[in-house]
Amino acid sequence: MTGSTVGSATAARGLRWLGRWLLRAKCWLALLLLTAVTVWWLSQELILVAVVVAVGVSPGLVGATWVAASPRSFERLAAGPWRRLRWRRVITSRWEAVCRDAHLAERRRVERRSLTGERMITESWRCPRLARVRTTSHAMELIIRARSGQTVTELEAGAERIGSIFDAVAVRCWPVSGSTVAIELIMRDVLITPTIGTEPDGLVVDTVRLGRTQAGRDWLLPITGRHTLCVGASGSGKGSVLWGICCGLAPAVHADLVRLWGVDLKAGVELATGRHLFSAFARTADEAVRVLATLAEVTEQRGQAMAGRTRQHRPAPSDPLHVLVIDELAALTAYAPAEVKKEADRLLARILTQGRALGVVVVAFVQDPRKEIVGMRGLFTQTVALRLRSGEETSMVLGDGMAKLAPAHRISPATPGVGWLVEDTGSTDRVRADYWSDDQIRQVATRFRTGVQAVLITPTEPVDRQRERSRRVRTPKAGAA
Numbered sequence: 001m002t003g004s005t006v007g008s009a010t011a012a013r014g015l016r017w018l019g020r021w022l023l024r025a026k027c028w029l030a031l032l033l034l035t036a037v038t039v040w041w042l043s044q045e046l047i048l049v050a051v052v053v054a055v056g057v058s059p060g061l062v063g064a065t066w067v068a069a070s071p072r073s074f075e076r077l078a079a080g081p082w083r084r085l086r087w088r089r090v091i092t093s094r095w096e097a098v099c100r101d102a103h104l105a106e107r108r109r110v111e112r113r114s115l116t117g118e119r120m121i122t123e124s125w126r127c128p129r130l131a132r133v134r135t136t137s138h139a140m141e142l143i144i145r146a147r148s149g150q151t152v153t154e155l156e157a158g159a160e161r162i163g164s165i166f167d168a169v170a171v172r173c174w175p176v177s178g179s180t181v182a183i184e185l186i187m188r189d190v191l192i193t194p195t196i197g198t199e200p201d202g203l204v205v206d207t208v209r210l211g212r213t214q215a216g217r218d219w220l221l222p223i224t225g226r227h228t229l230c231v232g233a234s235g236s237g238k239g240s241v242l243w244g245i246c247c248g249l250a251p252a253v254h255a256d257l258v259r260l261w262g263v264d265l266k267a268g269v270e271l272a273t274g275r276h277l278f279s280a281f282a283r284t285a286d287e288a289v290r291v292l293a294t295l296a297e298v299t300e301q302r303g304q305a306m307a308g309r310t311r312q313h314r315p316a317p318s319d320p321l322h323v324l325v326i327d328e329l330a331a332l333t334a335y336a337p338a339e340v341k342k343e344a345d346r347l348l349a350r351i352l353t354q355g356r357a358l359g360v361v362v363v364a365f366v367q368d369p370r371k372e373i374v375g376m377r378g379l380f381t382q383t384v385a386l387r388l389r390s391g392e393e394t395s396m397v398l399g400d401g402m403a404k405l406a407p408a409h410r411i412s413p414a415t416p417g418v419g420w421l422v423e424d425t426g427s428t429d430r431v432r433a434d435y436w437s438d439d440q441i442r443q444v445a446t447r448f449r450t451g452v453q454a455v456l457i458t459p460t461e462p463v464d465r466q467r468e469r470s471r472r473v474r475t476p477k478a479g480a481a
């Protein structure tokens with residue numbers, strides 16, 4: 001960008017803000033006009049009127065200059081705190097009206113007798129208690145305690161109505177106790193702006209930071225003890241999730257606390273960029289079966305070693321967490337030759353059923369979640385739904401009834417990396433993964449390259465022999481005919 005382009009963009013930003021400020025500050029401007037007219041009428045001094053006008057418009061001019069020069073500091077120090085104060089004031093001052101509109105309040109009619117013996121009926125509203133309001137730069141969290149006789153389910157039912165009253169972008173709700181819920185109103189969509197992945201600066205094994213949640217918090221994905229399935233249509237940004245995991249684990253890979261095993265049957269195009277992070281890497285179906293067979297063997301041996309000693313593997317150098325990363329799972333489980341598919345299904349099912357506690361986990365990516373494509377979908381213990389093609393697909397990936405609560409099929413194609421997940425509490429959250437460029441992936445892979453290359457075993461019955469066998473089985477049939 002040239003200097004003049006940057007200059008005009010900065011000026012335009014300041015002017016846009018000034019325009020919005022003038023529109024919002026109508027009362028202030030009317031007061032200013034009245035004061036200026038009064039000063040002119042009393043003093044007939046133009047200079048005094050000019051001073052009054054200058055003082056009156058100075059907040060706008062200062063704000064516009066600040067926004068133009070440093071939008072981030074303006075947001076952090078002025079706009080953000082002001083907005084949060086306004087949200088807090090509005091919700092606390094209008095709480096009773098909000099409860100009534102959200103059908104959470106109950107009307108109570110009390111009959112009394114006046115001193116003269118007259119019958120009087122007074123009406124009052126019983127509302128759930130707003131126990132706490134917490135605000136962040138993008139969201140507002142309300143802790144609400146049910147009124148006597150009200151259930152948590154009733155409070156949850158009102159969450160969406162409260163969201164619509166405050167024009168929230170999204171609403172999340174989860175129970176905090178038997179009578180209290182937390183409602184999170186997402187007031188500004190932070191996920192519209194993409195963010196870039198950052199080189200990991202610490203050694204993590206259990207969870208990796210993949211990006212941001214819709215409330216602007218870190219999106220942390222548990223890795224240990226989970227098998228993860230990430231589903232998304234072509235171009236939905238599965239690569240960001242994949243590299244967020246691999247690059248996030250990279251320091252642990254370098255320390256041999258984690259070993260990555262890669263399967264990429266799209267000729268290795270995706271995983272080859274970070275090849276140095278992987279202890280084993282399969283580009284063909286036969287290689288993939290060997291990787292799976294070796295990992296199944298690792299699972300078997302670890303199971304024997306752990307039996308009677310511990311029930312949960314704890315990663316240690318040279319006794320690492322094994323993470324099998326499969327890009328486009330369907331290439332292995334649906335589109336591979338029949339005998340490869342059968343063997344891969346068998347081995348993968350073994351790893352998925354036995355591996356979790358033994359420190360062998362799977363992270364798989366797929367475009368199509370249908371059962372005939374990913375038969376072992378139910379064996380994955382956590383799922384991430386990026387942009388999907390239909391409500392049925394959302395239900396397949398996130399669970400029945402989730403198409404309404406976590407509409408992954410409504411994610412815009414213009415926001416790759418955005419997805420929905422269901423948390424352990426059962427509440428849903430919208431997230432966006434950071435984007436990883438090829439150069440960044442190469443840098444991380446070179447800096448944290450693994451020092452271990454796995455020696456792959458051949459499955460008990462090699463795939464080639466299986467093919468031969470299936471050919472031999474078919475031959476007499478043909479001859480008989």
Ligand SMILES: Nc1ncnc2c1ncn2[C@@H]1O[C@H](COP(=O)(O)OP(=O)(O)OP(=O)(O)O)[C@@H](O)[C@H]1O
Pocket residue numbers: 194195232233234235236237238239240367415416417418432433434435436
């Ligand atoms: N987190 C992100 N933020 C912004 N843009 C992204 C993000 N992730 C991906 N993109 C953009 O979307 C494009 C497609 O992403 P990606 O290749 O990861 O999709 P995919 O789901 O793996 O698709 P396919 O299944 O066809 O390989 C990328 O080239 C990039 O330009």
